[in-house]
Amino acid sequence: MKPNVKANFNFAFFLRESMRAMRRNAAPSFAALATVTVTLIVVGVFIPIVQATRGAADSVRARVEVEVYAKERATPAADARILAELKALPNVQKVVFESKAQALAAAKKQDPAAYALLSSNPLPDTFHIYPSNANDALPIRQAILGVGNKSDGHAKLDREIATVSNHTDDTQKLLTVTRFVTITAALLAALLTIASVLLIGNTIRLSLFARRREIEVMKLVGATDWFIRWPFVIEGTIVGALGAVGAIVVLGVTKLALLDPLASNWTLIAAPRTISFISLVLVLVLSGVCVSALGSGMSLRRFLRV
Amino acid sequence: MPNQPGPSAPNNAVIEFRGVSLRYDNGHAGLDQATFAIERSDFVFMIGSTGSGKSTVMRLLIKELEPQDGVIRVAGRDLSSIPRKQVPFYRRNIGVVFQDFKLLPNRTVYDNVAYALQVTGHSRREIREKVPDVLRLTGLSTKLHNYPDQLSGGEQQRVSIARAFVNHPPLLLADEPTGNLDPETSIDIMRLLYRINRTGTTVLVATHDHAMVDKMRRRVLELSQGRIVRDEATGLYERDESTREFVSRLRTGDDDRPDGI
Helix, strand or coil: CCCCCCCCCCHHHHHHHHHHHHHHCHHHHHHHHHHHHHHHHHHHHHHHHHHHHHHHHHHHHHCCCEEEEECCCCCHHHHHHHHHHHHHCCCEEEEEEECHHHHHHHHHHHCHHHHHCCCCCCCCCEEEEEECCHHHHHHHHHHHHCCCCCCCCCCCCCCCEEEECCCHHHHHHHHHHHHHHHHHHHHHHHHHHHHHHHHHHHHHHHHHHCCHHHHHHHHHCCCCHHHHHHHHHHHHHHHHHHHHHHHHHHHHHHHHHHHHHHHHHCHHHHCCCCCCHHHHHHHHHHHHHHHHHHHHHHHHHHHHCC | CCCCCCCCCHHHEEEEEEEEEEECCCCCEEEEEEEEEEECCCEEEEECCCCCCHHHHHHHHCCCCCCCEEEEEECCEEHHHCCHHHHHHHHCCEEEEECCCCCCCCCCHHHHHHHHHHHCCCCHHHHHHHHHHHHHHCCCHHHCCCCHHHCCHHHHHHHHHHHHHCCCCCEEEEECCCCCCCHHHHHHHHHHHHHHHHCCCEEEEEECCHHHHHHHCCEEEEEECCEEEEEECCCCCCCCCCHHHHHHHHHCCCCCCCCCC
């Protein structure tokens, strides 16, 4: 017996072995391929949908702001002081100052007819406060008004502040709804990921089960675990890659034929920023290959215990 | 073949069982305090009814099972000292033949035999040299490209023997090699095993075919309920008899037609 301890990783041999296995076990291989394709199509559709939903929720939340109106007689010096004070508040991302004149111009643009009749400018100097997180809008409002102080406004942040916009109910609702949407989307994404991994893993296990006798024989003639495993891992990689390519073709055709014409006619659909097709392709190929190769290698472990 | 008949010196033993016991989970005794030794280049039969422990001995020898008690040595090496990772390398020194052949169904005869060499990292050139050789020895030269399901039972068993022997292992185990075969084919298989034994390979054959064993007059280990109940290592037989003499003796009692080896 010659000592044959050289690590024999012969890629060409393993590749030939996995090709042979796929040719000879066409039905289980095809089942695995179909499973990967279908699962990846679902994932490929779902990723942009989740992203669009979250994007929509985020853009709605980004619009949450607190408006502070200065008193009619506020001087530019007072405005500057208020601006500095507002900026100093915690959780404030930015404060945008809009002078009386700017406010009037903006309002006129929106509704020229109504403002054409006015002789003077009824609009106050306005400060738009954008909180760093939409959830902070209400605390900021309270901080400006003076928490818990219901007297005639002397506890306000500044004497020259007339009022603070009151959208408490709207903001509250908006926050609840968007949070719900975000959590639901994340939950669905997690469920889908788990389901995909289980589904692909199960299919692989099934095709391995059909070949457990073969594995037993290999072990009997002295094949090492990895010698048996490599062809399966390569096979998994090929199946995963082919499945991903199939899914991408289907998704690409669908996108070109259905989504793109719709999006150009109807700007609404294109609005939320979603993953680019190239990145989606990368994600699908990578996850297909990884899940299926790892799945093959790991499911095999059970059958290697001979 | 340098065979020294006589008391077995332990260091010359290929297989040595000392007080080996194994009890299965269901309470069934696989082996009970089995002690025996088999010398190099010996041809030994192991007989006993189903469940007597023959297969347990085989499975212990390929380290598919671990004994709960006792020591098993193969070529002087204590099997319990072989770590799990080394088991595949250990198995390459042992050829194994089973009752149900255990061929790979989706490979040709040639590829089935070649696989045993591919596993050990032989080059394609070596494989191209060795596989036809061993298939000629086993009389399968014309069946190279057939698949196992296109062969008769005897032919399939020849393939499995060819696969077991292609590495020229020092030890060949055969677990009921003729269990699925008719008597005439069984004699062919026994002849083949004997021929392999004549090249110096130690052969251990488990069978429940008493008639065949009695006729062959080799050393016999009889097992019953996990115990060695008979060990006839007597000089009843001629160790160096030719394959022809061996086979003709197998046939006596059946008929006396001259065999055409």
